[in-house]
Amino acid sequence: GEGRRIVEGLEVEELKIPKSWHPKEQVIRYLETLFNADENVGYVTDCWQNENGKNLPQKGCWDRTAGQLIEELSKLTNDDIGAVFGDYNPEVGAWIRFNPLDGQGVKNSNVTDYRYALVESDSVDIATQNALIRELELPVAALVYSGGKSVHAIVRVDAADAAEYRRRVEYLYSVCKKNGLTVDEQNKNPSRLSRLPGVLRGGNKQYLLDTNIGKKNWADWYEWVESVNDDLPDLENLAELDFNNLPPLSEPLIDGVLRKEHKMLIAGPSKAGKSFALIQLCAAIAEGRQWLGFPCARGRVMYVNLELDRASCRFTYITR
Numbered sequence: 121g122e123g124r125r126i127v128e129g130l131e132v133e134e135l136k137i138p139k140s141w142h143p144k145e146q147v148i149r150y151l152e153t154l155f156n157a158d159e160n161v162g163y164v165t166d167c168w169q170n171e172n173g174k175n176l177p178q179k180g181c182w183d184r185t186a187g188q189l190i191e192e193l194s195k196l197t198n199d200d201i202g203a204v205f206g207d208y209n210p211e212v213g214a215w216i217r218f219n220p221l222d223g224q225g226v227k228n229s230n231v232t233d234y235r236y237a238l239v240e241s242d243s244v245d246i247a248t249q250n251a252l253i254r255e256l257e258l259p260v261a262a263l264v265y266s267g268g269k270s271v272h273a274i275v276r277v278d279a280a281d282a283a284e285y286r287r288r289v290e291y292l293y294s295v296c297k298k299n300g301l302t303v304d305e306q307n308k309n310p311s312r313l314s315r316l317p318g319v320l321r322g323g324n325k326q327y328l329l330d331t332n333i334g335k336k337n338w339a340d341w342y343e344w345v346e347s348v349n350d351d352l353p354d355l356e357n358l359a360e361l362d363f364n365n366l367p368p369l370s371e372p373l374i375d376g377v378l379r380k381e382h383k384m385l386i387a388g389p390s391k392a393g394k395s396f397a398l399i400q401l402c403a404a405i406a407e408g409r410q411w412l413g414f415p416c417a418r419g420r421v422m423y424v425n426l427e428l429d430r431a432s433c434r435f436t437y438i439t440r
Contacts (some may be wrong), residue, residue, distance in 0.1 A: 130248070130255055132248050144196055161217070162221050163205055164216075166206070179226055181206075201318055213267055213315060218238065218262075235279075239253065239275050250263075253334075256296065260330070264317050267324035276337055277289065290308075371417065374416050
């Protein structure tokens with residue numbers, strides 16, 4: 121079922137980022153949506169520059185729970201979330217890890233629940249990314265505008281362990297890719313950083329666009345994807361077909377009757393000789409002879425009879 125085509129006739133609308141906002145409310149809503157109160161949250165407000173001058177996040181902090189962060193944010197009399205998370209560079213922004221941690225570090229081994237995966241893509245424009253995520257009905261817990269070239273969808277995968285997490289992320293990414301949303305493959309690990317809503321990045325808002333959209337959970341989404349189609353090939357428009365350059369037909373198997381890779385059904389009343397006709401056909405193809413007067417190409421044959429037992433099948437062939 122991987123790589124299914126779902127989206128047709130996509131309707132795209134521009135993102136609506138409000139001019140006024142309340143960063144404190146943005147962060148609290150995000151934390152309440154993704155975490156339980158007693159779960160440790162990893163976040164980063166400090167960055168460093170590599171040899172190319174690119175600003176990259178440091179390891180950050182992981183010592184407080186979602187409940188503690190929400191409580192401290194709630195006590196703020198303004199929207200200075202730096203008083204809780206630490207000051208950040210407004211030209212660079214800030215990050216948060218979307219899966220809960222054990223409070224001992226930020227490695228994949230420190231993740232306590234393989235709950236979410238990150239879907240991020242800059243292969244198409246932001247408005248199209250947003251539309252595709254919604255059209256695919258991804259089970260998104262939080263949808264965040266990164267303040268840059270992408271939106272970040274925190275998708276429920278609800279995996280039991282690391283192995284199942286990898287399998288589900290691969291399936292998720294394959295469905296996205298098939299439908300025009302090529303996902304950044306570097307985002308597969310469960311301790312990955314995503315953009316923290318409620319902060320500025322180069323004059324743009326890292327903004328929480330929505331929460332709890334699409335299907336309710338992974339199981340519902342997976343069932344829906346599998347039911348959308350049954351891996352039939354993509355539709356072809358006859359108006360685009362070059363009738364002067366048609367593909368070659370398959371070679372005949374039964375001359376004038378059946379071509380290779382095609383199917384044939386023989387129907388008739390009881391005792392009309394259907395079984396014997398098929399046995400004759402097997403012999404004709406195996407030896408490259410005629411069947412009912414039609415020349416047959418020689419080839420390998422497997423005869424499956426779910427009605428007659430072995431002895432009756434042989435007896436029928438011999439007595440006829």
